[in-house]
Each structure stands twice: as C-alpha cells, then as structure tokens.
Amino acid sequence: MKHPHKVPYLVCSDDEGNLFEDESLQVAARVGNSVIALKPTDFIELPFGSDMFHLPGRIPLGIDPVTGEVKQSEMGYASAAFVAPAHTQTHLAAWVTEPGAPTLPLYAYTALGWLDDKFYTTAVRVDPDRRQDCDQFNQNAVERSAKREVKANKNNRLLAHIAHCATVYICPAARNYFLNRWEAPLPTSPTCNSQCLGCISYQPKEHPITSTQNRITFVPTPEEIAEIATGHFAIAPNPIVSFGQGCEGEPILQWKTIKESIILMRQATTKGVINLNSNASLPDAVDELCKAGLDSLRVSMNSAREELYNAYYKPRNYTFSDVKESMRVARRNGIWVSINYFVFPGVTDTEAEFEALCNLIADCKINMIQWRNFNIDPEWFYENVKVPHGGEAMGVRALMDRIREKFPHIYHGYFNPGKEIINDYLPRVNTLDC
Ligand code: SF4
Structure with a gap:
C-alpha cells in the first residue's frame, strides 16, 4: 500500500x-x-x-x-x-x-x-478478488452477449431483467453473468419487510432523494431461476449465484420459490455456490433453504447494536433476534455465513460497536465480514437516525486489526467467496471456542 x-x-x-x-x-x-x-x-x-x-x-x-x-x-x-x-x-x-x-x-x-x-x-x-475491478469489463462484449442471450431465451423473463441490469444499471454482477464468469445475480422479490432509510430500490415520495434502481416487478418461476443458475454453473469459472440484489426487495419473502429453484439446481449439478444476500428476518425459511442446498448466507446490517439496527432498518414483523437466530440456524446447518457490514467511520469503529460486533461473532459463529461502505449522505443519516453514542472512534483500520486479533478464523473481504475459500475457511470456526 x-x-x-x-x-x-x-x-x-x-x-x-x-x-x-x-x-x-x-x-x-x-x-x-x-x-x-x-x-x-x-x-x-x-x-x-x-x-x-x-x-x-x-x-x-x-x-x-x-x-x-x-x-x-x-x-x-x-x-x-x-x-x-x-x-x-x-x-x-x-x-x-x-x-x-x-x-x-x-x-x-x-x-x-x-x-x-x-x-x-x-x-x-479489503479483498484481492478482482471480480468488480473496472479494468475487467468490456461493455460492448456485455451488450452483445446480453442481446444474444435474450434473443435465444425469449421465454425467460428473469434473463431479460438481468440484461436490463447489465446494460442500463451497469450492475457488475449482471455484467459478469453475461461474460460467463464468477458471481451472477438472481433477483426474485418485488417486496421487502424492512424500511431502510437508504434503500437503493425504493424511496418513498416524501424522501428528498430517489432510488437508484427499480425493483423487479414479478416473481420469477423456479424454472426461470434454475435455468439461469445451472447454465452459469456449467460454464463460469469459480461460479456463484446470489439471490438478493440491488434491483429487488427482500428475497427471503420469496423463500418457497427460491427453495424450489435450489432443488432444481442441485438436481442438475453439484457445482458452484448458491448464496442468499438477505436481511435474514425469517429463521425458519433459512432452515428450509439450507436443507434444500443453500451454500452461503450473507446478512446485511448497519450495526451489530439492536438499537441502531432498528433505527435504520425499521423492521416490519421481525426483530434483530430473528436476524441472529437465522445466522445460528445457517451455521447449525453447516453453511457459510457472512455479514455485509456497512462501514460509517466514526460510528462503526466505536468501542460500543466493537463490543457488539464481538458478541455477534461469538454468538452466531459467523465466518466472514464483508466490509462495505455505507452509501448515504452522512448528514441526512444523522438527521433521521438516532445514533447512540458509542464512545470515541478508534479508526476503521484499528477496528479491523482488533477483530483479526480476537477472531483469527474470520475471513475478511468484500465479496461472497467461491467454493475454494469456503472449503478452506469453513472448518476453522468449528475448531475455535470463540
Ligand atoms: S432490506 Fe434491502 S430492499 Fe429492504 S429496505 Fe433495506 S435496502 Fe431496501
């Protein structure tokens, strides 16, 4: 550096x-x-x-x-x-x-x-993986591939939706799908049971900003989903397919459809990683998905402190305890669990947040922290979210170092990992008493 x-x-x-x-x-x-x-x-x-x-x-x-x-x-x-x-x-x-x-x-x-x-x-x-590095993309090749694929698969509405994401929203995951490599998106849900202030797919009219993407308007069939996933698994290097994208609501609300699609995928192939990016609000649904063949769960959160989580996510009909229980359920099923942790310097790196994060890691036995950036106007955040005082900020790098020292088995990064990393790191947590 x-x-x-x-x-x-x-x-x-x-x-x-x-x-x-x-x-x-x-x-x-x-x-x-x-x-x-x-x-x-x-x-x-x-x-x-x-x-x-x-x-x-x-x-x-x-x-x-x-x-x-x-x-x-x-x-x-x-x-x-x-x-x-x-x-x-x-x-x-x-x-x-x-x-x-x-x-x-x-x-x-x-x-x-x-x-x-x-x-x-x-x-x-924080991640050496180059899957979203700018120099990895040739947009002309993406557009040619998207056009060709949509023409050849006219009956798959999800494919047309992903083509829109790749060519209009310039979504890196959608572009990688059309370049036949790495992590591909599987959006499924038009609705959500959270009300995040900074939701990128829905902003109420009274808010002073607009969302950057529109939510998918239909729930694809298990067959439409599985067709895309199995095709990707067959040809992509280090393939991952991920439910839960910026162009949708909360995928766990469609868990029955997702479960059927996972069964179809796993009937066709054992290749690749099936991942769910989620608010993890429904532990029973997580259990069903794990049993169907889900390989990894990524849980998004702005804070490991319930008070601050609630102030930002405004959960409807679920609690932070449900989120934690989903992670425990996933780990009991033996699958990989990451948190998608939104870093706000001066909030995330306080002593109170550090303690809450340590408790969450130890309690839920998570495998990975994806250190993401909190995409929000900082003043708008403070105006709308009651931020509890967490003590003096130690610095984001110091926070990462302290987590590394305390939990050496945790994998640190930015992206959902492929099979190689999961197979290498997954057994480590089980051997440690954290
Ligand atoms: S969980 Fe995701 S889709 Fe739901 S409100 Fe929050 S950011 Fe939006």
Whole structure:
C-alpha cells in the first residue's frame, strides 16, 4: 500500500464540477459527527475505477498546516471520492452544508486529496478478488452477449431483467453473468419487510432523494431461476449465484420459490455456490433453504447494536433476534455465513460497536465480514437516525486489526467467496471456542 509522504491538499470543486486543489489547506476528515486531522498513512492513491464527486452547496473543510485548526476553504465547493469496489472507506470527506443544499444521493463520500500530481483517498483494499475491478469489463462484449442471450431465451423473463441490469444499471454482477464468469445475480422479490432509510430500490415520495434502481416487478418461476443458475454453473469459472440484489426487495419473502429453484439446481449439478444476500428476518425459511442446498448466507446490517439496527432498518414483523437466530440456524446447518457490514467511520469503529460486533461473532459463529461502505449522505443519516453514542472512534483500520486479533478464523473481504475459500475457511470456526 503506497502512502503519500505528507498529508495531501484539500480538493475543491467549482459550479461546473471541475476539481482543483487548495494548497493552503490539508485534507480534513469527518468521523461520526466530528472533523479531524489526518496522517499520511491514512491515505492511499485513489484506486482505479473510483469516482469523484462535486458536492453542491457544501463548503469544504481542511486543516491549516501551520495552526492545525479546522478551516473553511474559500475555493469553491466540497468534493469526495466514491471508492472502487473491494475497498472500504476509513474516513469521510468533511464539509459545512449551506442552507437549502440538496440531500446527496445514495453513495459513500470518502475524503479526497491531491499531492504530487495524484489523487489520494482514505480507504483500504479489503479483498484481492478482482471480480468488480473496472479494468475487467468490456461493455460492448456485455451488450452483445446480453442481446444474444435474450434473443435465444425469449421465454425467460428473469434473463431479460438481468440484461436490463447489465446494460442500463451497469450492475457488475449482471455484467459478469453475461461474460460467463464468477458471481451472477438472481433477483426474485418485488417486496421487502424492512424500511431502510437508504434503500437503493425504493424511496418513498416524501424522501428528498430517489432510488437508484427499480425493483423487479414479478416473481420469477423456479424454472426461470434454475435455468439461469445451472447454465452459469456449467460454464463460469469459480461460479456463484446470489439471490438478493440491488434491483429487488427482500428475497427471503420469496423463500418457497427460491427453495424450489435450489432443488432444481442441485438436481442438475453439484457445482458452484448458491448464496442468499438477505436481511435474514425469517429463521425458519433459512432452515428450509439450507436443507434444500443453500451454500452461503450473507446478512446485511448497519450495526451489530439492536438499537441502531432498528433505527435504520425499521423492521416490519421481525426483530434483530430473528436476524441472529437465522445466522445460528445457517451455521447449525453447516453453511457459510457472512455479514455485509456497512462501514460509517466514526460510528462503526466505536468501542460500543466493537463490543457488539464481538458478541455477534461469538454468538452466531459467523465466518466472514464483508466490509462495505455505507452509501448515504452522512448528514441526512444523522438527521433521521438516532445514533447512540458509542464512545470515541478508534479508526476503521484499528477496528479491523482488533477483530483479526480476537477472531483469527474470520475471513475478511468484500465479496461472497467461491467454493475454494469456503472449503478452506469453513472448518476453522468449528475448531475455535470463540
Ligand atoms: S432490506 Fe434491502 S430492499 Fe429492504 S429496505 Fe433495506 S435496502 Fe431496501
């Protein structure tokens, strides 16, 4: 990991979205509700495939290198990085919002700096897997393949839906499906039993932002699902198929259909990993799916603290205890369990959250943490979610190190792992008394 020799300059933007550095100020960062100074070792070069944002109505904050004080830049608007997949943010960009500024859309806003002709950001690569690296994709090849497949399989509505995801939403999983490799998506559910503030597939009219994707409008048949999955298993290297995508609601609500499709898949082949990305709200359904042949479960959460989970997810007809019970059920069935953990620097890396995470790992015997970025306007989050005080932030890297030290069997990453990793790591948890 290459760090700069000093803290980079603050990056600002103008009305047209042009970016430029303010050489009078160093990058400052937001953690939780505070603004802090950074060290050179907090930065990495902006990874290839990252995006950069111009943030209208927001005055950038930096650090005066002489006095060490936090100051407002006089050079325009704030900017931020949206780091490439496989990277986890460690600090947010810092700004002051002007009255009337629009709420930011559902992305993560990571600190951005400039030094020696290079952009820098505050993140860490957490997964060596290159399945979503920008340089892995040829969009013309994706579009040709999608067109060919849809023409050849006119009766499969799910295939047409995934083609839309690959060509309109530029979804990496859908694009990989049409490139016949790795993890493929299997969306199934038009509805959900959570009401996450930052849901990317549904935003109520009264919210100041819109969702970035539309939910699937039908429940595919088990045959439509299995046809796609078995075709993928037959030709893809390291194949995984995943229920639970950004273009749907909560797949566990369709568990009966999913169960039938898993039975069909496993009648056809033992190849590949069948994975469910879920809120894991129905433990009995998880049990049924495991018995049908599910290989892995990934449970999304913004926090291991029930209070903060409830404040963000607003569960309908289920509780955080059900989520934990689903993980226990999955582990008792011998399958792989990950958490899809949304990292909000200054909230996730507090002592209270660390303790809750440790308890959850020990209680539910999970196998993996997928360190994801919390895609939300940080101010909108604080306005709408009652965030319990968790103590001082230790830093996201320190949090990861402490988890590694305390639970050496846990696999750390960003993506659902394939069979090789599962077979290697799965037995480890059972030999440890955590
Ligand atoms: S669980 Fe997923 S689909 Fe349901 S509200 Fe939350 S983000 Fe949206």
